[in-house]
Amino acid sequence: MTVSNTVDQYTIMSGDRSKxxxxxxxxxxxxxxxxxxxxxxxNILLEKSNSSNGVTVEQLIAEVTPKARTLVPDAVKKELLMKIRTILAENEAEN
Structure with missing residues (x-):
């Protein structure tokens, strides 16, 4: 089990995932x-709308996801990481 999976499971069980x-x-x-x-x-839908097949939801997701991930600001990533670390630290303090 990876660290990511462990953190994910803990946050689900503790109810912190929704927060x-x-x-x-x-x-x-x-x-x-x-x-x-x-x-x-x-923009992707407009570009692809001229093609004969159009675009499926799966194709749109596959094209947008990598670009969307790169658009997440570093400040947001850092804030989330700090929040997760705080939650894990609180858990360790309780045990």
Missing amino acids: IKDLLCNRLTECGWRDEVRLLCR
Whole structure:
């Protein structure tokens, strides 16, 4: 089991996963990431709409996901990492 899986399982069991998820959603909205990804999706759909097959949801996700991940600001990543570390530290202190 990887560290990522272990952290994921712990946050699910402790109920902290929803807090982390809410924090991430709020920060991504605040920094304009969601709007950037929405625009990216629109542009891809416009580009592909002229093709005979169009684009499937799976194709759109495959194309957008790597680009969207690179658009997440470092400050958001650092804040989430700090939050996860705090949660894990609190867990260790309890045990």
